Amino acid sequence: MKEAMQAAAGEISLEIEQTRSQFSFDELVALHQQRVLRTAYRLLGRVEDAQDAAQEVFLRLLKNLHRIEDDPQAWLYRVTVNICNDRYRRRHIVMEPALDLADPAPNPERVLELEERKRLLTQGLQTLPERERAAVVLRDIEGLSTREVATILDVEEVTVRSQISMARVKLAKYIRGRK
């Protein structure tokens, strides 16, 4: 993975920097890839965009690996949110059907209802302001604590609570309006 990312970025001299870090790049990619991809997908709403954003996140990780001293998870979430917000502002919004990632389950009706709600939530997330979207993705989808979200987004906890509450209400109303 590292070699491929280096080749993709044209970066050759990063090997030296990595050796100074306590973290292995490949291990970090393996450990956090799903979180980064999922967060990017929920923030951007498109799989290709999420892939591109995740690649950018891990390229930045590769470049900054020697500087990361604490748990890189918060750093990765922060960079993911920033990159996704930048990309979200730049791009023309085109919604795509929600990715069918669910496992088959025994109750078809409830599964259908859940899948429909997930699809609507995926769409509804794209209608939120970027700070509310980031807060609710990190808190409700990624399951981080309010404090962790506040650290990642560099805001007060009370601000995060407020953003999450407003986002939840907006999502609920969005889904009610489409039933």
Place this chain on the structure above:
Amino acid sequence: MNCEECELLLAQNDVSSQVDAHVAGCPNCRALAAELQANAHALRALGEEMMPPLTVPERGIPWWKWTSAAAALIITAGAAWWASRPVKPPQIVSVDVKVTGIVAQAKVQPIPSVIPETLTPRIVPAVQVAQTEPLRVKMLTPDPDVVIYWLVD
């Protein structure tokens, strides 16, 4: 408590008696509470989904590198061919003979060489000069930078 306040408190999972009282008498907030609960479950489910693995695009060599390499190859090959080509002897197109010494008037024998016969002067005029200098034959070639001089003692 109005609906707006109740909605935000519901979204914060507030279970105070005031909220309960409002929800009990407000169908809109009751419906919203049900939506919020269902959404919380669905959002958690979104967090458990597996994404397709990260793909790294294979980036080929950019077009400008290919064209630069091709141009460099062509230039190098051209320079090598130019340097190795057989050098042709200069072709003489005219001959200008100037006699600067004391020479009796005489016919100049045709020079058996590559010089065209038409360019060989038949009569060389004798010119009186103070000092004897060698006979100078100037031959012009198609290349203006190449002039051949013969100095005949």
